[in-house]
Amino acid sequence: MTDLARIRNFCIIAHIDHGKSTLADRFLQLTGAVAERDMRHQLLDTMDLERERGITIKANAVRLDYTATNGARYALNLIDTPGHVDFSYEVSRSLAAAEGAILVVDATQGIEAQTLANAYLAIENGLDIIPVVNKIDLPAAEPDQVADQIVGVIGGSGDDVLRVSAKTGAGVPELLEAIVARLPAPTADVTGPLRALVFDSYYDPYRGVVCHVRVVDGTLARGDQILYMATAETATADEVGTLTPSPSPGGRLGAGEVGYVISGIKEIDLIRVGDTITHAGRGAVTALAGYREPKPMVFSGLFPTEGDDFERLREALEKLRLNDSALVYQAETSRALGFGFRCGFLGLLHMEIVRERLEREYDLDLVATAPSVEYRANLTEGSVLDVRSPQDLPDPVRLTSVSEPMVRVMILTPTEFVGTVMELVRLRRGEMGDMTYLGPERVELHYRIPLAEVVFDFFDQLKSRTRGYASLDYEPSGYQEADLVKVEILLNGTPVDAFSTIVHRSRAFNYGRAMVDRLRQLIPRQLFDIPVQAAIGPRVIARETIKAKRKDVIAKCYGGDITRKRKLLEKQKAGKRRMKMVGNVEVPQEAFISALRIDE
Amino acid sequence: MSNPWPNHSPSPVAELAVPSPDDPVLADAAAGWRSAYVHIPFCRRRCPYCDFAVVAGDEWARRSDDPTDRYVDAVVGEIAMEEPWGPLDAVNLGGGTPTAxxxxxxxxVLDAVAERFGxxxxxxxxxxxxxxxWDxxxxxxxxxxxxxxxxxxxQSFDPVVLAALGRxxxxxxAAAAVAGARRVGLGSVSLDLIYGSEAETPASWAATVAxxxxxxxxxxxxxxxxxxxxTELSRRVGAGLAAAPDPDHQADAYELLLAAATAAGLVHYEVSNFATxxxxxxxxxxxxxxxxxLGFGLGAHGHGSGVRTRNLRRLDAYLDAVEQGRRPRAGAETQPAWGREQERLILGLRRRAGVVAGAIGDTLERSHKGRxxxxxxxLARHHDRLVVARPLLTDEVSRAVLSLSADDC
Incomplete structure (x- = not known):
């Protein structure tokens, strides 16, 4: 166990690509946590997907044993944090497990909205901040200007801002010294009842659930009977240790320390990220504060292409949820797609990542329905219904009104793009709030916008209108009534629930038109004419017809062609297997996926 | 006139007259006929749409020796290797260009066939x-x-279309050849037409048919x-230099042909074929x-006792094999009983006479796709037979047949 005074727990706040992972790699190298030959780029990003996308999805933790220039040895616990707006809840958990934060800003890019939001969050949580300008080795670096910008946002003096190149290693030794000198040691009730925060977990097929914990008070040791306070589950701590970064089972974690515990729990729902671990029987009375259940913002139905895979999908979701407390799901039945799950996600990126992981790691073929937010239907009989799926929206005659979730959006942009950003927000039904200049070239804009308008492609639109310079952060801001309608898509008169969506009336026509056009191209011609319609209730707002197929025959079939013709027919038949029947219309699986693709 | 259908037991109705080409009895009797195909691969040049086994003019000319004599020797040799079987009801020389x-x-070639099989x-x-x-x-x-x-x-009577087809x-x-063929005493004259090329218009197709x-x-x-x-056509389409045939235009062309040929007294008896x-x-x-x-010659296919055979497609390989006393086979496929039944339906349903349904046909009708x-x-039923009533959609039925399983019967 480590003396409290020799512990520093910190995280890194940075925007995507501003060099957080490279900096973490450099720490590992300089403190000898990883032998030179084992050094992989971005060592902390363990999942393939993270490596491919170059972003960190899961919080992760590593203990660095560092001998400071004063000769003393320190345990520096680096708690990695994700960098995308979808994962702000995971950032909040990392922050709660640390006393300090390194704020990393790219010397060529300047501060981004989300970094700013997280920096504010860290300050609100009482964390001490070490501001760092990274990438000073680049020719385009403007370290002094960026340092001024940081000071303008978080206060302090320009001398407090460290200049670093994570790539070359310049300034990194000074940064390690600053962590020891400028960040506080944890304070704790060392001998009091155990309270340890579960800030991350993952499922190991051989060991069960592995929890990453920050011991706040007391001591956690191997063999202890422990209690997960939120779920009231008891277990034995089979293995306790630190991550260096590979698991090192030391047997004990003292107050202030960060490490892992394995308690043989395999029931995945029994461990909630954000829970407090204490001792069974002689434990703490109150759990640690500050954690909230993550709230999903975007909902989408996930259906296996092959109906037989429903159980496999259930198991895969159960396993994913272990690592991802933000993922929620419940069984759902679609007339068009059969049995599946309505899943809740933090945002679109989160949704895409979950789908990709299900397909890649669990070898599932999935169809995802149009994403939706959670609406509130105010019914004539006086009650309020939460609507997570367009299917659940009652008939208009039963409704007095429908409300939609709103968000407060903060956008940071160079001043030259203010006009185009304002236009985008107006198109998305946003209301203008404050506008603050952060120096002559950067402006901070505040809006209130329907969440539905933000979650889909707002971020991409913002990026393209500002040549990538603007950045975005948002937080929930209650509900507001709006003129919302359900647009249904009908194939040969049969509504296809998978394509239904709830949109503002002003958008209904565009959605209907686009969907009808896409489906006309995606659904192959069949034996009869197929009307494709978009409708609001009984009123058709767009229509196309997939004309009946007229010719499907190989012209020539003589002695020499028989074997080849049969092979050709077999091949065509195989291509037809992945069809779903909607009424009497054959719809290729691909049509569901392509029609619902958001980026088009 | 001698009976043109030696192995056909005539139906009572057909006894007095030559049966119609779409007569079901005639269609089924054809299963017992014996025929041989001889492939003559030589062509002046390869047409852009053709994927047959062809030795085209430039390749032919590059050879120091004229390969046609050697080829005829090889075909005669291959015919001699076949078991006696016959006499034959039909012999067909195709190509390539047999008149090369x-x-x-x-x-x-014909003498060898006659001598071996009768x-x-x-x-x-x-x-x-x-x-x-024509000569x-x-x-x-x-x-x-x-x-x-x-x-x-x-292929066409439109010079623009003919040029586009590489003819x-x-x-x-063409008119001269038809008249000449009749004059010299060829008792049966058939014309091949191709529709749906990029150069064709509805009017030019109508004129060609007329x-x-x-x-x-x-x-x-x-x-x-x-x-x-x-094929060259496939490369051109792939490169965007030519448009792929439009199935709707081809359907229009087909329907025009069907109406005109039928009105002229020809009987539609197979997807693409008419006859008196x-x-x-x-x-x-x-x-x-x-x-x-039986199939003889380069790339020729044969069918006997549930085995489908195919010959080598490269001229040198074919010649070497026969000259060394080997059958010039590239491969053979033996079909299981179920596969043969599926094939019986798929082939038979191309005919206007349809096919005897049997257990597999009953299963097809009961299946989801069949319904x-x-x-x-x-798909339609006429007594014990199944018929494709919309021949342009025949392959929809073929795929439905292929998706049936023997266990369903």
Missing amino acids: LSADQLGR IAPGAEVSIEANPED QNAWADLVAIGFTRVSLGV SHHPKM TALRLDPDHLSGYALTVERG PGHPCRYNMATWAQGEY RLTAAGV
């Missing part, structure tokens, strides 16, 4: 020819050595232009009835 050979060479009295002895090959003396010789039928590769004849040559019908052919084949892999009574192509009728046939096809008016 001299009458002497063709005579040696040719039944009244048998169909057919040869493919191009209109530009009074040469074609008179064809009759002298035993040919009774010629199939002319007319070298002028439309007028011109063809005015020539009063005994048999007419109309094929939708198909983009076959590995007594003139359906017997070699092909046997194929669609799943009958057995959809019946509801859409594609």
